[in-house]
Amino acid sequence: MSVNDTLAVSANSFFIPVVSVVGVGLIGGSFAKALKNGGHVGCVLGVGRDQASLERALQLGLIDRIATLEEAGRESDFILISTPASVLGRVCETLGPLLKSTAIMTDACSTKVQVIQDARQSLGVRVNQFIPGHPIAGSDESGPAAADPLLYWNRNVILTPLPENSTNDLKQVRQCWQACGALVREISAIEHDRIFATVSHFPHYLSALYMYMVSRSDSSGMALALAGTGFRDFTRIAGGSPEMWRDIFISNRQAMLKEIDAFMPALEETRQMIENSDAQGLHAWLEQASVARKKWGENK
Amino acid sequence: MSVNDTLAVSANSFFIPVVSVVGVGLIGGSFAKALKNGGHVGCVLGVGRDQASLERALQLGLIDRIATLEEAGRESDFILISTPASVLGRVCETLGPLLKSTAIMTDACSTKVQVIQDARQSLGVRVNQFIPGHPIAGSDESGPAAADPLLYWNRNVILTPLPENSTNDLKQVRQCWQACGALVREISAIEHDRIFATVSHFPHYLSALYMYMVSRSDSSGMALALAGTGFRDFTRIAGGSPEMWRDIFISNRQAMLKEIDAFMPALEETRQMIENSDAQGLHAWLEQASVARKKWGENK
Known part of the structure; x- marks a missing residue:
């Protein structure tokens, strides 16, 4: 049994038709690849500002299609925002009005209080669809070429859920990170x-x-x-x-x-x-x- | 040709009948072993406060004989003081009156201004026989068991010579460290x-x-x-x-x-x-x- 088989078996079985990754670098690319390897996603859309970087991610099989932020908003069942913290508010502003009512969003920013404040302001009532997160994994390398489906193996991922989040949505975010091999913990944003x-x-x-x-x-x-x-x-x-x-x-x-x-x-x-x-x-x-x-x- | 052969050849050929190491841990033990491997010494005396540690150094072949500080003072042609900086003054006080007039001393302390001041006070006019030094090599490990004849290979050793030192004595200290594979530099103590x-x-x-x-x-x-x-x-x-x-x-x-x-x-x-x-x-x-x-x- 390979490591990838173990990953797929150890997490509960789940399937998400369309996953989007906003910012396809080390963090987003590794997440997408781990879910794809585990057979948990139908299609991964990649969103970003750098066309060359997106094309590299496509070549590497981290994503299945390059998409605009608007397309990702309309089509996705699950969105990982792995951009710098300073642009998360603007990303949420675009996504918010387009989201399916069942879609789930999470992020990978290293700080949580300010990010939640920004998300709340941009998303309004739809903030219930946003489960804040922080994978504790990094590397001196960056960009899609550094992406590694085993990056999160045995590493901590912190979730700081909002009172508005549903138990089911929270469970889905947990499952995704567990499928990457991560240890998921919940603490308050503060x-x-x-x-x-x-x-x-x-x-x-x-x-x-x-x-x-x-x-x-x-x-x-x-x-x-x-x-x-x-x-x-x-x-x-x-x-x-x-x-x-x-x-x-x-x-x-x-x-x-x-x-x-x-x-x-x-x-x-x-x-x-x-x-x-x-x-x-x-x-x-x-x-x-x-x-x-x-x-x-x-x-x- | 082994690395040890290279060491012996790359330094100028020299031979010191009796070398003493005061404080036979990682630093002193590695120095002694490198010189012994290079065939540069007749006999290495080991001095220290911890009898078990000295016996270990003897077993490991880092030293040839356990000696008192007084014996080392009387018999040595070359002495490396690799003790904590705080005891160097007391060590020099004992050694000073016993030293052969041709003996050379150096040290391995991480600071130089205070050490020179202490040596000057303890040795008086015989401070001309003390060439202050600092090998830039360390490890998380310590003690004779961690000693490694290649510890100084390609590492810097700083000498901060005194105006009283003779060119010949300085040359001898340089040669010893070069025989360990080190790169020797001279700068002022300050x-x-x-x-x-x-x-x-x-x-x-x-x-x-x-x-x-x-x-x-x-x-x-x-x-x-x-x-x-x-x-x-x-x-x-x-x-x-x-x-x-x-x-x-x-x-x-x-x-x-x-x-x-x-x-x-x-x-x-x-x-x-x-x-x-x-x-x-x-x-x-x-x-x-x-x-x-x-x-x-x-x-x-």
Whole structure:
């Protein structure tokens, strides 16, 4: 039995005639391919702004047809919006009036509170058809060529359902992600944004701000020549898309500000320990950090 | 021709009758083994506080004899001090009066200004026999069992020679590291400490302080369960030895404070951009960081 057979069997059996993916890159393309491999969809429509990218997705068999957003709105039974968070509102504005009454929409944006606010404003009462989601999967690569039907295998997908969502629609979204091999969890949008500010957005901010500071320092040439493996790992995330991270920081503004405002006094306090050569004070938090990191590593 | 043959041939031919390693862990053990494999030493003495660790080093063939610090001082032609920075002064105090007049000492500490100050105070006029060094090689593992004669292969070793050092002694230290396969560079101690504060000590500080903050937050359980690959890489260095990093932060105090004091206003400024939803401002530095990181990655 191949992995794909396992995927098809492990999720409940279901079939969706027309699935649309708005934004056919790594995230959307991988989702479409996994559902197609599992035999769960009749036809996948691909929507996007970049024609070359859509044609590549078609060649790769990620989608069956290139469609306009309007066509996707009218024809789809299930729509995954895997665009940057900043355009989700506009996408929903176009889709909303065209949707079948039984159609289900979900998204893949990294923040949820702002996205839900945008969706609510654009969709009005039809927001009941939108189940917000966030697959925790990524790669340094992007675009349809990087799409991989196993991208979500054993990875977390967070759903942050709205009070308006029906149990059946929620179940269908769960089934789709489970068919991709993902572990589906439900939490509130506020909790989601707070947690991802902590474990993803704030580390990205620190890493990128640090890399920015190094790149503009007087001795950056020599410094970068001597930087080693610690530097390499600490700054890897700083290479990410500036557009995507700008949108995430703004979209998750409140939780980001909380992280920064908690970090500043800790910087002040530990700076003082260094200035005072306070060996005991430094050791205490360094040890807690080291123990916590090692424990986390063992559980992964 | 094996790699070890290449090592022996690529460095100039030399032979040292008695080499001592004070602190036979990953760093000291790898150095000793590489020199032994290259046929460059007659006998390696191992000195340390942990008897079990020394016996392990003997079993592994990293050293030929376990010795006291006093024995090492009297008998050695070449001594590598690979102890924590905080004990180097005491080690030099014992070694100094016992040293052969032709003996050469070097070290492997991660900071240089404070170490040189300590060595100068302990050794007096004999500081001319001490050539400060810093091999840029590390591993998540430690102890003699992790020692690897190829640890320094193609890695940088920085020497920060003193005005008192003789050209011949400096040449001998270079030769030893080159025989390990390392690329040897010379810079001033001040420049060394500034650069390593930037590319190593300050990132460690940020990573560990972040990890500490996460570990004590209310939602750390859920947060750590959902943390992904970005978190993993960003926090890897936070798992390092609290003792070692405490010593480094204190030993390199001045350069660390400079890094922190430059970072704080950048945090303030970019925090304001997030609060103001300043997309253009955020994009500018995120893009510079992303470009710089990608360029660095390509050159490695």
